Every structure is written in structure tokens, then in C-alpha cells.
Amino acid sequence: MRGISLPRPGRRFAFAAAVLLAVLQCLPAPAAASGFVRVDGTGFVLDGKPYRFAGANFWYGAYLGAPDGVGDRERLRAELDQLKAAGIDNLRVLAMSEASGFRRGVRPAFMVAPGEYDQRLLEGLDVLLDEMRKRDMKAVLYLNNFWQWSGGMSQYVSWFSGEPVFDPDETGDWNGFMQNSARFYAMPDAQAAYRDAIRTVVTRRNSVNGIAYAEDPTVMSWQLANEPRPGSDAAGAANFQAYRAWLDDTAAFIRQLAPRQLVSTGSEGRMGSLGEDDYYLIAHASPHIDYLTFHLWPSNWGWIDHHDPAARLEAGLQASLEYIDRHVEMAARLGKPIVLSEFGLNRDKGSYDPAAPVAARDRFYQAVYARLLQHARAGAPIAGSNFWAWGGRGRTSNPDWMWKEGDPFTGDPPQEAQGLFSLFDSDRSTLEIVSAHARQLRALP
Template structure:
């Protein structure tokens, strides 16, 4: 996800259950669709334009794991609900690292360099198998700039022997980001990272028997979640190492999985030291098939965390201009672009799933309207993934923070559970996403 700003368990309520009869739960009788491809500034699937309204579902592999870690019944039910709503493109964490971070997810797929948790990898197998049954597409990211899944800073710690610099313990975000960016230039860390890539991209699904690299369920491999050169203050010195890392790693993945797409996972201008020229330079390589960007107006101070309705109109204007700038850059590079994260707090900054979402719904509607308008005009915007699907996950912890063993939500462990999650009970927001999915697919 992204750097945070200031910031019940019960039966599932399938609020869009009425749609289940309209959409199949498995792939059509004609079989699963093929590989998503790029033609110019658009995606193509089986010879037709491919546009989507998707979700972030970072914990999907965790739900798919066998034994006490996972919850396969929940996973199947929620995939059904998402498919029924027309949400069939999911962005998923495919590698996590055991770490010393206070708010790191546990367990992790990688216990240490070269050591992998087979149960969690089987969870990814199960997720992809169930997505294939429903003809859904996956975007799988293979690392994380941020601390909540271990990520780049944990590789740095393994390579240097120094403890992680934990921003949740010390509040030093500038130092954390600069330390995380050391990852790009440490040869040993890159060797371990490439081994992790091989473990996932080169894996054969234990359930379907299909090699991941031959599975059309996988639309794209992303280098990481929100890779950036470092902090806005000091990151420019790391830019050339960062740029080279993108081109080299993307090329490595392309060789392992030539049928599938490669993207970086970048959050765009905000993840490029606030410099759009650097975003363009970093992605000006044939090894990157399409661009990504993210939109976090309350984290960036454009909209209030505590009361998102207070400055919503001005924040929306700034957000829509941000979208337009990224679409323009994609056109200059001649590549498609995806808004692969966006979200907003619940009304009055509440974390309670029972609280209102009036401001959030206005935000979603405005974002979707702009994406649809630009796509309809032939611009290179190809899809979106809201952040994030929380499904039936709930917490009863008084501080709203995740603890090991709790159900997962769309909010990763370093954030309050309910901060940005779209829960299964959020009927109005789900209908907005569903309507947009229908509208964007109907474009010629």
C-alpha cells in the first residue's frame, strides 16, 4: 500500500447476492480467457479491448493457505461476491518477508533468504485456481517498499546485519525510506530477491498442475508495491540505481514469463520524488509493458483524514488533475496505464464498518466518471483497482490494529483495520464499483 498519513466477526452479508444469478461463478463453457496483451496504449484479451474495474486483495494467498492460516470458505465466498459485482481483476501480494517490524504481517512467505513457507505458496496456488474457475485476472507483486510485509528494508537488514529502521517504532519516515532504497544497490539483496522471483514466477501450481508462467490467470507481475527512489528529501541520489533496477528486474521477469505482462507497481508522480519527469524516465524501457499510479488524497493532505467531507470538492479537483497528468504521460510513452490503488476514509474518519461512506461514495463516483470519460475518448487509461477489498474481515480490538491471528482486511497491519477497507456490507460503494465495471466493459 502506501505510507500512512495522520490517520465483529459475524456472518457475511452478501449485499450483492441478487447479482449472482446474472454472472457465472466459473469460466464460461467456452473455457477460460487467454493472456492479456498490450497493443499500443490498450490491453487486448482474446482479440478484444480489455478494460476493468478491479480491487486490491493483498491477503488473497493468506486466505487460500491450508490449515489454520487460511480460510478457504471465506475466500470462495468473497470471490463469488466480487465476480458477481463485475470485479474480476485482483491485485495480490505474492511475497512477504519475516521481519522485525512492529507492524509486519505474520507469518511471512519468506522466513529468510532462500527459505519459503510452502503452505503460503500453496495458498497462492489455491487463490489462482479459484480465480481461474471464475475467469478472473491477477496482478501479483513480488516485493514491497513499505514495512507491512517486510519488504526491501528487510532485505537490507539481512544483507547488512543491521536491525530494521522501524517507522512505526521511531516515526522516522525519511530515514526508513532512504534505508529501504538501499536495496536497489546491494548485490546480495538483489540475488536473494531474484531467487524469490524464481520461486514464484517459476512455480507450478500444486492444485492445477499449470506452471504459473503458462497460466493466463496471471495478467501481470509487478516488481514491488510502490517502489520509489527513496524519500522526497534525499532520494534523488538513489535515482539511477532505482532506474537501472526497474529495467533489469523487469527484463529478468520477462525472460521467465514471456506470455505475461510486467509492470512496476509505482504510485506515479508522488512515488517519483514528486517529479513527473523522473516517473517517465524510470518507465521508459521496453521491459515495462504498462504504467501504474496510485491516488491517496487524504494521505497527501488534499482531503482531511478526520473529516473527508470537509474539503472534498477541492481535494477531488486536485485528484482529477493528478489522474489527467498520468494519463497524458502514458500517452507520451505510448503505453496503457492503470490506476492500481485509490481510496478514501469513511465518514468522520471512522474505522467502524457500520459507519457511513457518503464522502467515499462521492469520491469513488468522481474517480470512476473521470476514468470512464477518458477511456471513452480513447485515452490510454485501461483499468483501476480500488484499495481495498476487506470482505467479511473484522476486528474487535479496541485500537482497531491488526494482531497476528486476526482476520485479514484490506488494511495491512500498519494501519487501522477499517481505514480504507471496502467491506462486504458496504452496499452503496459496491454498487458504484459494479456499475463502473459494466460501463467500462461496454466501451467499444
């Protein structure tokens, strides 16, 4: 039939689709899930939701990831599975060590000599990060150490001064050792070698999965060092300006290399800042430092008895909780999140035996976690914690409890008795306390 002209359905649909497409193009695109942890005010967010964590120190993770002869990848996977099942999915890991003459230094080391690296350990870090990525875990990687057990700053000083290492395990002079380590901040050649180490790790491409480290959301944060200090409490003030400049400059350097990831210092807080709040606040005011850290060692600091933690436990707990409160308040003053990135306590009667009871330690963990949760519920700037340290299935058979090259790794580094602070895979009561805290944090809005 002819005479009546109707629009063809195809044209009508094409016109409507074109209009709809134009409208959609004008709307803001939904934010893509990046997987990177970022700072939002005084907290962390992950893909638009608050990110809080109950984590662990797992300093030897890259060592377990190394090839046979150094590492134990079967153990690594089993340890990560146990941690993940317990709700522990944030791990603080050593990402650089230096070959040293220290009696109690870890061996082998990432850095064989300035500018020379052991590829087995870098590969071990690749494997660790890949296994963590598979389990949706986050890593905090520290790139130096104020202390001697991984070589650290005093080894840099030895390399570039030509002097023997200043070994406190030989001399017993810890104040002298700290002042010697602090020379590192003002040694240009040492800083150049350190930056080469930073660049080597931060710009590395993972040999397992091909992901560039700086583009891997598995890495939450880069830390400048483990427990950097201006020096000893007695004489460190003379080094403070060099220390402060080093924090600021190095944090800025890392941020340039990895702008999508966070930067933190690794500081232990007031006790690592010449015992003064102001030194800690001034040093961490840098805009290149994304969040604050602090550590809590009541038996090392004399608040609780090393040899019998139960003896003065309640008084030591009170001092510990006040220390937490003090640092949360300082974080609020700076307007930054803060993480309790190390804390620990000895087993009952100061035992190193994994079979020894842990009643005092469990009480300590419960009190610390309760105070952190209290602050988190109140909206205070506490973002998470990492207990020291995960020992997992590591054990020593040495009668003096000290680590020797080739021994299994535990959470206790080589300069300390193996079992001093480790949380072993058999410590079920403590592990459940950590798991319960993780569940409570996740339940917060």
C-alpha cells in the same frame, strides 16, 4: 450392361476432398484464444477484444488460500464469488512477504529467511489462482514492497547489512525509513535473494491444477513491488540511477521467465517519483515495462482531511482528478497503457467502524470512475483500476482497531487501522458504484 465406362463416385469424391484440403492448408489458421492479456498500443486486449476492468486490491488472497491454521478457504471462495458477481474480476495480490522484526509486519511470511519459503503460503497462492481461474478472473501479483508491513525492501537491507530493521512505527522517521529501503537497489546480495524469490514464484507449478504459473493466463501481470520509490523526496535523487537500473533489469529478468505475461512496476506515479514527472517518465521508458501504474491517496497527501473527508472534499476531488489527467497524459507520451492500481478514502468523520457511513467516499469513487470512463471513451490510454481495498467479511474486535497475528484479514495492512480504507461486504452503496463502473466499461466498443 457393359460398353459404357463411368467414373466411380468414390474416386471423384476423394479427388475433390484432396483439392479442398490443399486449399484449406494454404489459408491462415484462425487465432486460437489464449486467455492472456496483452498490450495493443495504449490499451489491453484479451483474445482480440479490448480489455478494460474495474478491479480491487486483495493483497491477502494467498493468505486466505493457505491451509487451516493460517488461511480460510471457505471465506476465500465466498469473497471471490461476491466480487465476481459484482463485476470485479481483476485482483491485485501480494505474492511475496518477508519474515521481519517490524512491529507492524504481517505474520506469517512467504519468505522465512533468504532462500527459505513457507510452503503453506505458496500453496495458498496456488489455491487462490486456481479459484480465480474457475471464475475467469485475472491476477496482478507483486513480488516485493517498499513499505514495512510485509517485510519488504528494508527487511532485505537488514538481512544483508546485519543491521536491525529501521522501523518507522518505532522511530517515527519516515524519511529515514525511505532512504534505508532504497539501499536495497544497490545491494548485490539482496538482489540475488530477491531474484531467487522471483524465480521461486514465477516458475512455480500450481500444486492444485498442475499449471505452470508462467503458462497460466489467470496471471495478467507481475509487478516488481508495491510502490517502489527512489527514496525520500528530500534525498532520493542520489539513488535514482540505481533505482532506474533496478526497474529495467528486474523487469527484463521477469520477462525472460514469463514471456507470455505482462510486467509492471507497481509505482504510485509522480508522488512516488520524487514529486517530478520527469523522474516517473524516465524510469518507465524501459522497453521491458509493458504498462504504467499510479496510485491516488488524497487524504494521505493532505488534499482531503483524514478526520473529516467531507470538510475539503470538493477541493480534494479537483486535485485528484488533475492527478489522474496528468498521469493519463504521461502514459500517452510514453505510448503505453496505464492503470490506477490503488485509490481510496476514509469513511465519514474518519471512522474505522464498518457500520459508519461513507457518503464522502462514495462521492470520491463516483468522481474518480467518471473521470476514468471519460478518458476511456475518448480513447486515452487508461486501461483499468483497482480500488484499495477489498475487506470483505474481515473484521477486527480490537479496541485500538489494529491487526494482531491470528486476526482476520481486512483490506487494511497491519500498519494501519483495520477499517481505514477497507470496502467491506456490507458497504453496499460503494459496491454498487464499482459494479456500475464495471458495466459501463464493458459496454465500451
